[in-house]
Amino acid sequence: MLTPKQQKLLMFIHERLQSGGVSPSFDEMKDALGLKSKSGIHRMIGALEERGFLRRLPNRARALEIIKLPNTATDELPATVLTPNFGAAKTPPPAPPADMVEIPMHGRIAAGTPIEALENADSHIAISSDLVGRDRCYALEVSGDSMIEHGILDGDTVVIEATDTARDGDIVVALVDREEATLKTLRRKGQHVMLVPGNRDYETQIYDAHQVVVQGRLRGLVRRYH
Numbered sequence: 001m002l003t004p005k006q007q008k009l010l011m012f013i014h015e016r017l018q019s020g021g022v023s024p025s026f027d028e029m030k031d032a033l034g035l036k037s038k039s040g041i042h043r044m045i046g047a048l049e050e051r052g053f054l055r056r057l058p059n060r061a062r063a064l065e066i067i068k069l070p071n072t073a074t075d076e077l078p079a080t081v082l083t084p085n086f087g088a089a090k091t092p093p094p095a096p097p098a099d100m101v102e103i104p105m106h107g108r109i110a111a112g113t114p115i116e117a118l119e120n121a122d123s124h125i126a127i128s129s130d131l132v133g134r135d136r137c138y139a140l141e142v143s144g145d146s147m148i149e150h151g152i153l154d155g156d157t158v159v160i161e162a163t164d165t166a167r168d169g170d171i172v173v174a175l176v177d178r179e180e181a182t183l184k185t186l187r188r189k190g191q192h193v194m195l196v197p198g199n200r201d202y203e204t205q206i207y208d209a210h211q212v213v214v215q216g217r218l219r220g221l222v223r224r225y226h
Contacts, residue, residue, distance in 0.1 A: 002051070002070055003180065005033055006044050010053055014066050023064040040177070043205070050144070050202075100126045103159070109140040109173060110182050127159055131220045136162040138216070140173070140183075147171070147183060150198035156223050158183065160216035173216040176207060181215065 002010070012032045016024045026038045035041065045064075048054045053070075057063035102124040125139045142156045150171065152158065166172045172186045174195055184195035184205070193212040195205040 002048075002053070003044075005040075005179075006047055007070055009033060009041070009044050010048055010066070010069065013054065013064055014069060017064075017066060099129055101129045101132050103127055103132060103137045103139055105139045105141075105157075107140065108143045109158070110144050110180075125157065125222070127220075127222070131159060135219075137219060138162060139222070142183065146197035146199040146202045148199050150185075152183070152198065152221060153223070156221055158218055159220040159222065161219045162215070163217050164214050166214045166217050171218040172214050175213045175215050176205075177211050178213070183218070186214065 009029060009032075012029065013023060016022065016028075024032070026041050029041045030036075030038050033041070045054070045056075049056065052067055054064050054066050057065055105123045105125050127137070127139070138160055139157050140160060142152055142154060142158055145154050152171075160173055166186050168187055170186050171183065173181055174184055174186065174193075175181050176195075182195060182205075184197060187194040187196055187204075188209070189206075191209055193207050193209050195207070195212070197204065
């Protein structure tokens with residue numbers, strides 16, 4: 001699953017490798033995508049590497065290798081901002097048991113390098129009313145393994161309290177640059193926000209405070225066994 005910018009970057013690298021055999025520079029990638037700084041390029045390269053679309057060759061500057069290209073419509077999602085809609089569903093779901101409540105299912109959230117979260121709530125999930133309480137909540141399916149040390153696995157469903165505030169140490173849905181949502185532990189340091197993974201294989205992401213908006217706080221987790 002790639003964002004439009006990630007897919008555009010991947011195709012740009014692929015075309016340059018095909019035509020000249022040399023990866024474009026980060027400045028060239030930045031200009032090709034119309035970005036103001038190279039930090040976004042570094043983030044997207046990490047996302048493409050994590051998802052197995054490319055890899056960096058060791059001991060060689062600017063050396064990238066394309067592993068695969070997206071080949072289905074599901075590899076790309078429209079750029080959207082997660083805007084939970086707590087109104088009525090298009091088709092009202094069956095009434096849940098008395099000790100359960102229905103909350104909207106808003107798609108997938110990355111527990112690795114940020115990707116888009118979906119804003120449409122075309123489905124609902126039944127959750128224990130004790131878990132939700134009186135707060136507004138929504139659910140997201142986890143994609144990725146960067147929170148496994150917190151017991152959050154790829155394919156799990158997380159229950160998120162809709163809020164724009166969080167304390168240091170909370171696991172949150174964080175929206176980065178109004179484009180990409182991710183599930184991480186929130187830490188603040190001066191004028192910066194750190195999004196900390198729960199997997200030692202991944203690096204902490206550090207942003208200016210204005211780049212990150214909290215969109216929810218983890219309340220619980222649902223796991224299905226097949």
